[in-house]
Amino acid sequence: MGGTNRRAVIGEFLGTLLLVLLAVGAAVLAGEAIGPVGIALAFGFVLLALAYALGPISGCHVNPAVTLGFLLARRIDGRTAVSYWTAQVLGGITGAxxxxxxxxxxxxxxxxxxxxxxxxxxxxxxxxxxxxxxLTEVVLTFLLVYVVLAVTHRLAAVGFDGLPIGIALAVVHLVGIPLTGTSVNPARSLGPALFAGGDALSQLWLFLLAPLVGGALAAGIHLLTHPQPNLPVAQALATDARA
Structure with a gap:
């Protein structure tokens, strides 16, 4: 594994660990004091900070659904995806x-x-x-992954991608907390469920599967709405015009 790839994998492990520790930790340790809005903002602000800290290193996926979206959108290869997924799962478990x-x-x-x-x-x-x-988890994950793919696309406004990503995660939590507690991230759900046990573990399958479905759908729609990142912009637009 090359030095750059190693740093990226470490970044994904650390980022997922910190997301679970600080954001899920906010819900567990301070939820009564800060309420659902505070929890939503904790998730959004943590991801916003991580996007700027780790974005240049790994892209700051910190979420298997996001990594799946990047894989299906042909923004990363399969080997990178598997290494990211491994790091994210281990980071989520350690954070929990x-x-x-x-x-x-x-x-x-x-x-x-x-x-x-x-x-x-x-x-x-x-x-x-x-x-x-x-359905909730599919729709909310679709929004998050689509935003991540769109704002990190090379046609997007460079330097501001962390802000909409953090806002998107906060918004999906504002909507999803009363419904499911909001997963939109299999690694975020897996770690806490392993230690909580009981019904949390028996219901875990949905919060592993639904976000991946949402991420896959986001990748498909992204390919329809944005030029392919592996083609020159003019060529991609010309391809769209001929379609």
Whole structure:
């Protein structure tokens, strides 16, 4: 593995760890104090900061659904995608372990079946059913991944990509927290569920699958609305005109 690729993989591990530790940690450790809006802003601001810190190193995917979108949009190759997915999963698990460690220092804080995990039915604030939860996660992940693909495209305004990405993540949390707790990120859901156990673990499959479906759909639509990044812009536009 080359030096640049190694740095990118380390960046994806660290970024996913910090996203789970600080954003999921905000929900677990300070959720009652800051409320859903505060939690949504925590996710958005953490990703905004990470986008500027890690964007030049790895692209700051920190999300398997985003990496899938980049793979299907032909922005990265399969080897890079697999290395990113591995780093993201390990980062998510490590971040969740640190959240659990901090939670254990707070007397009376319940973590079993909770720990900032996602869910439907009795585990949803509005008792959304499994079908509704799946659709929610697909739509919200579609928005996030489409925004990431669009603003990191070479035709976008360079230097401002972190801002819309952070705003998009905050918005999807504002919508999704009452419905499913908001996953839109399989690594973010996997880590906490492994330590929470119970129903959080039994419902985990939906929050692994639905975001990947949303990411794949976002890649498909992105290919229709944006010139291919591996072609010169003039050539890509000419190709579209001939289609």
């Amino acid at each position: 372990a640190l959240v659990l460690l901090l939670a254990k220092q707070i007397p009376g804080l319940e973590t079993h079946g909770k720990l900032g995990t996602n869910g439907w039915g009795e585990r949803s604030q509005v008792h959304i059913n499994a079908g509704g939860a799946f």
